[in-house]
Amino acid sequence: MGERRTILVAGATGKVGREVVAGLLAAGAGVRALVRDPDHANLPEGVLAVRGDLGNPESLTGAVAGVDGVFLLWPSFDPQGAPAAVDALTAGGAHVVYLSAMNVRDDQEASRNGVWGAVERLVEGSGSTWTFLRAGGFATNTLEWAEQIRTTGTVRWVYGDAARSLIHERDIAAVAVRALTGDGHAGRKYVLTGPATVTQAEQVRLIGEAVGRPVRWVEIPVEQARRELVAAWGDAGLVDGSLAYWSGLVTEPEPVTGTVQEVTGTPARGFREWAADHRADFDARPVPAARRRRP
Numbered sequence: 001m002g003e004r005r006t007i008l009v010a011g012a013t014g015k016v017g018r019e020v021v022a023g024l025l026a027a028g029a030g031v032r033a034l035v036r037d038p039d040h041a042n043l044p045e046g047v048l049a050v051r052g053d054l055g056n057p058e059s060l061t062g063a064v065a066g067v068d069g070v071f072l073l074w075p076s077f078d079p080q081g082a083p084a085a086v087d088a089l090t091a092g093g094a095h096v097v098y099l100s101a102m103n104v105r106d107d108q109e110a111s112r113n114g115v116w117g118a119v120e121r122l123v124e125g126s127g128s129t130w131t132f133l134r135a136g137g138f139a140t141n142t143l144e145w146a147e148q149i150r151t152t153g154t155v156r157w158v159y160g161d162a163a164r165s166l167i168h169e170r171d172i173a174a175v176a177v178r179a180l181t182g183d184g185h186a187g188r189k190y191v192l193t194g195p196a197t198v199t200q201a202e203q204v205r206l207i208g209e210a211v212g213r214p215v216r217w218v219e220i221p222v223e224q225a226r227r228e229l230v231a232a233w234g235d236a237g238l239v240d241g242s243l244a245y246w247s248g249l250v251t252e253p254e255p256v257t258g259t260v261q262e263v264t265g266t267p268a269r270g271f272r273e274w275a276a277d278h279r280a281d282f283d284a285r286p287v288p289a290a291r292r293r294r295p
């Protein structure tokens with residue numbers, strides 16, 4: 001890094017954002033965290049917490065004033081409100097590193113690129129420079145299983161043979177930090193995955209290895225999973241699309257890219273390492289209150 005850059009991090013209390021904050025501090029950048037509730041943000045020393053809400057553009061203007069870069073995520077499947085937020089965040093010309101998704105493809109109709117494609121288009125049209133992190137599925141998605149693993153030692157779910165290239169949140173953050181503090185990343189669309197595909201059943205076995213006791217995969221009927229997901233997500237179309245996607249991964253595993261290593265110089269972390277880093281989340285022993293995640 002040349003001169004010291006100051007970066008505004010949206011989603012700074014989230015799984016990826018916390019790692020971005022830590023990585024920026026380690027790289028010597030000035031860090032401002034955009035948070036809805038500074039009193040409960042629990043951020044490391046040296047970070048300036050600025051109250052703001054992505055849904056309220058006026059609250060973003062002061063937060064972004066004078067920063068060199070913005071780490072942006074859009075915390076909803078609905079792009080409503082994103083145009084005003086992107087306008088406010090790019091008004092000063094800061095470089096935007098946007099946490100997008102691998103399912104955005106430039107060779108398919110925009111309507112199939114979901115909220116991630118919509119936000120990319122807004123950022124592209126903003127006049128700011130940008131870098132898109134088109135991340136594959138996060139390894140943190142498997143934290144959904146934590147409670148059943150802690151209480152039953154099993155995971156009851158569908159498509160145990162679906163092979164995914166889940167990515168460690170620290171690797172997404174490492175790429176984000178490079179893109180926010182270094183040069184040569186403007187206009188790049190980085191497709192980020194873990195280093196290999198691992199089936200869901202094998203992920204569960206590796207979580208068992210990390211916690212030191214066997215965890216079993218139990219395949220359940222697709223219709224049951226569908227009912228549970230519709231109740232949780234409230235969007236049947238999204239549920240059916242996701243189930244169809246996972247079923248396809250049984251015969252055609254997700255792609256694996258080497259982009260994390262190309263950008264950071266370090267190979268992406270595998271699922272075994274991720275599970276070891278998150279042992280406490282899956283462990284049956286009571287976790288001290290201070291280390292428990294908020295729901």
Ligand SMILES: NC(=O)c1ccc[n+]([C@@H]2O[C@H](COP(=O)([O-])OP(=O)(O)OC[C@H]3O[C@@H](n4cnc5c(N)ncnc54)[C@H](OP(=O)(O)O)[C@@H]3O)[C@@H](O)[C@H]2O)c1
Binds near residue numbers: 013100136138140141
């Ligand atoms: N999961 C995947 O497989 C996957 C794959 C590709 C891309 N993505 C994208 O990754 C992002 C999620 O990242 P994550 O897992 O690190 O997030 P997360 O752990 O779910 O945390 C969400 C963060 O967003 C903040 N936030 C929520 N609503 C906000 C608002 N209105 N204004 C300002 N901040 C707000 C939360 O802050 P509070 O403390 O205020 O709640 C929190 O810091 C999403 O945009 C998702 O589409 C996910």
